[in-house]
Amino acid sequence: MGNVRALVTGGAGFIGSHIVDALLARGDHVCVIDSLDARVHSDVPPNFSDGVGFVRADICSSSVLSNTLSRGVDVVFHEAAMVGLGKGGADAEEYVTTNIIGTSRLMRAIADLPRQSRPRVVLASTMAIYGEGAYICRACRKPRGGTRNATDLERSQWEPRCDVCNQPLEPQAVTEDHPPHPGTVYAISKLGQEYLCMTLGREADVSVIALRYHNVYGPRMPRNTPYAGVASIFKSRLLAGLSPLVYEDGNQLRDFIHVTDIAQANLLVADAPPGEVAFQAYNVGTGRPHRILDFAQELAKTLAPSLAPQFAGSFRLGDARHIFADTSKIARLGFRPSVSFEDGVSQFAKEPTRASPQVVFS
Numbered sequence: 001m002g003n004v005r006a007l008v009t010g011g012a013g014f015i016g017s018h019i020v021d022a023l024l025a026r027g028d029h030v031c032v033i034d035s036l037d038a039r040v041h042s043d044v045p046p047n048f049s050d051g052v053g054f055v056r057a058d059i060c061s062s063s064v065l066s067n068t069l070s071r072g073v074d075v076v077f078h079e080a081a082m083v084g085l086g087k088g089g090a091d092a093e094e095y096v097t098t099n100i101i102g103t104s105r106l107m108r109a110i111a112d113l114p115r116q117s118r119p120r121v122v123l124a125s126t127m128a129i130y131g132e133g134a135y136i137c138r139a140c141r142k143p144r145g146g147t148r149n150a151t152d153l154e155r156s157q158w159e160p161r162c163d164v165c166n167q168p169l170e171p172q173a174v175t176e177d178h179p180p181h182p183g184t185v186y187a188i189s190k191l192g193q194e195y196l197c198m199t200l201g202r203e204a205d206v207s208v209i210a211l212r213y214h215n216v217y218g219p220r221m222p223r224n225t226p227y228a229g230v231a232s233i234f235k236s237r238l239l240a241g242l243s244p245l246v247y248e249d250g251n252q253l254r255d256f257i258h259v260t261d262i263a264q265a266n267l268l269v270a271d272a273p274p275g276e277v278a279f280q281a282y283n284v285g286t287g288r289p290h291r292i293l294d295f296a297q298e299l300a301k302t303l304a305p306s307l308a309p310q311f312a313g314s315f316r317l318g319d320a321r322h323i324f325a326d327t328s329k330i331a332r333l334g335f336r337p338s339v340s341f342e343d344g345v346s347q348f349a350k351e352p353t354r355a356s357p358q359v360v361f362s
Contacts, residue, residue: 004028004270007073007119009059009106010080012036012046014220015124015213018263019077024051026267031068033057033080040083040222059102065109073119075270078106081124081193083186092185099189103196111204120207121197122270125281127174127214127255129191131181133323135169137162144169146321147181153315158248160321171253171322173289176212176281176329183318198279207278209269211262214285214325217344218259219351231256231348234296238303243310247319250293250309255285255324258339258348265335272333285325286337295345302349 006023010016011032023030031053034046048054057064059080069076082091082098103123110118132146139162146160146169160169182188194210201208217231234244265284269277296309327335339347 005031005072005074005119006077006270007031007033007068007075008077008079009033010124011052011077012041012048012054013079014040014218014222015216015259015262016077016079017046017220018218018259019079019266020048020052022260022263022267024049031055031071031073033059033064033068035059035080037082059098060105062105062109065106066112069109069113069119072117075119076106076110076121077124077266077270078103078121078193078197079124081190089185095185095189096192099186100192100196103193104200107197107200107204107206110206111200115205118204118206120209120270120274120278121201122266123193123197123208123210125194125210125212126187126190127212127283127285127323127325128184128187128320129180129182129194129212130174130178130320130323131183131187132160132320133253134172134174134178135160135322136172137165137167138170139165139167143172145181146171148321150317153317156249158251158315158321171289171324173287173324173326174283175326176283183320194281202279207274209277209279210281211265211269211284212281212325213262214255214257214283214323216257216259216262217348219348220259230254230292231295231299234299235303235349238299238307241304241307243307244296244300245312246293246296246309247312248315248321250291250296250311252292252320253289253322253324254292254295255287255289256295256341256344257285257337258344261286261337261339264338265330268333268335269330277333280329282330282333283325283327284330284335285327286341287325287327287331288341289322289324290341294341298342298345299349302346 012034
């Protein structure tokens with residue numbers, strides 16, 4: 001499109017920096033707000049080009065948000081968030097502060113602008129809000145929930161079963177109308193972000209689009225941190241000479257999507273006619289599920305063929321068994337992922353992840 005004035009919150013981070021790259025590549029004007037949180041960044045300013053305005057600040061800073069938006073912004077890509085599984089209740093307040101309060105202040109700063117100057121908002125959401133994915137019973141042939149309890153997991157009964165006939169459930173692609181059932185503090189806070197943005201956006205006549213990212217991987221992922229994704233954790237272990245550690249039996253299905261495709265999805269919905277996309281949520285994935293074990297094995301092929309994945313012999317309460325995307329809704333806007341699973345994982349193995357001051361492997 002070109003000549004769009006974009007604000008990317010969290011624009012120095014993993015996904016945000018790729019959105020910045022995609023915007024610059026087509027000639028847009030970009031400003032970034034990022035706190036450079038030490039848990040996922042080294043204390044070094046990002047190496048942005050001269051054309052990027054960079055503001056180091058917390059997303060909860062109302063004055064920074066107001067000052068930045070007052071300079072003129074057409075679209076906000078809201079990527080700033082505390083991400084990942086974290087430490088459960090120990091950092092619940094931080095999730096609420098960054099993801100909920102920060103988002104409410106952003107929406108307030110936008111609403112305070114003259115009506116004609118209010119930018120649309122593209123919100124980074126997540127498939128984690130669904131909790132478990134979608135299932136049908138192999139015997140009843142009816143949709144069922146896939147909730148698992150600690151007792152089943154302690155017995156290594158990994159697959160969800162029908163609550164009517166106790167037969168195994170068959171995983172299905174999850175659609176955007178799947179009922180949310182977040183199982184972690186992070187997921188709860190992200191669902192709250194969606195509700196906040198949609199509600200406050202309607203009140204202020206601000207177009208909001210939520211993109212529910214599935215398992216994103218690629219260059220610049222944070223590593224050596226409890227907030228990293230499974231792809232980065234597998235890679236960090238391999239680079240440290242350790243086998244990837246797989247929970248349960250490794251047959252969990254996920255939709256792994258390369259970060260460059262995520263960036264293109266953001267630009268696609270930002271450019272779409274508002275009447276077509278406003279106040280809509282979209283899954284962003286490939287629509288092609290792979291096992292978590294497949295990812296670990298594919299990475300090991302390139303990085304350390306002698307290090308076969310190892311099974312932890314345990315589970316993490318709150319993890320979904322199977323969740324992968326039905327992408328037909330965003331496909332109707334023209335979205336087509338361009339990076340295959342095999343090519344993407346091979347590239348990821350060779351590309352640098354982003355160092356963090358924390359080290360969790362000994």
